[in-house]
Amino acid sequence: MTTDLRDHGDRLHRALRRLPCPRAPHTLLPRVLAAIARPWYAREWLAWPLRWQVASLALAVLMVTAGWLVVTTSPQVTALTASADTAAAAARVLWRLLVQPVFAYVLVLSTLACLTCAAGWAALSRLDLTGVPR
């Protein structure tokens, strides 16, 4: 029986290997030619030259770091932080009075809703809409 199974596997392997290579659509070549005619920065980021991908990542890190330094040292930002502290204190009071008492119930209900959606999605994804046996 093991031999039978292996034989069936071999036949399927041969059948798959004999399948002709799918033909590229006629639209592919014009799309590629149009894409290479565009400057690199007009393409999607994944298609940028590697050195520009690295450079853009480095620039992003630099900008975030510089932004962080500016935010933490500026006097205006210090004043803003003080008013933010006041707002945060008010928010904490509101949280304790209004939200905290019902938070556990809301959390449980949200989790149940998410699980229900996930189960529904799983059921839908298993429906055979193509007519191909699975």
Add this chain to the structure above:
Amino acid sequence: MTDAARFEAFVREYQDLVFGTALRLVGNPTEAEDVAQTVFLKAFERFDAIGTSPSVPGWLKAVTRNLALNHLTRYRRRWQFFSEMAEADERDTPFAERLAAPEPDTLSADQAAALERALAGLPDHQRVPLVLFHFDEMSYQSIADTLGVSLGKVKTDIHRGRTALRAVLSNSHDD
């Protein structure tokens, strides 16, 4: 011949290989065309180095495979999750059913088309390892490493994919 003309000839020569590889992995012509376009853009960047290399087909296949798998991971991250959920109730295929579908040794055009459709219609978690095994001739272990799943899952998914394809081949043979 100018560089643009050389590259156009290059795309014409390899577009079926790249598109076919992408299509069998992602299972959708529109997405396969997107992947193929990105592959050729990468080839264009390195055209001076690879344009005349004898290893071009291998390089193109490897890049296409990686980009197609990235595409599947980025756009269909749920496939692993739901494939695990689907495992439990697909587990028991009767042994007799697995043996009941002998495949013919030659394929008619209709059978080939049916097989190609069935392959594209398999769920991602079955089609991808099956394509890597049968078309790219990767071992179970390297497929498991590439996809970041267990060896057992690769074997199970390939087995289920084959079972579905055998049924299609058998049906088209009966017709």
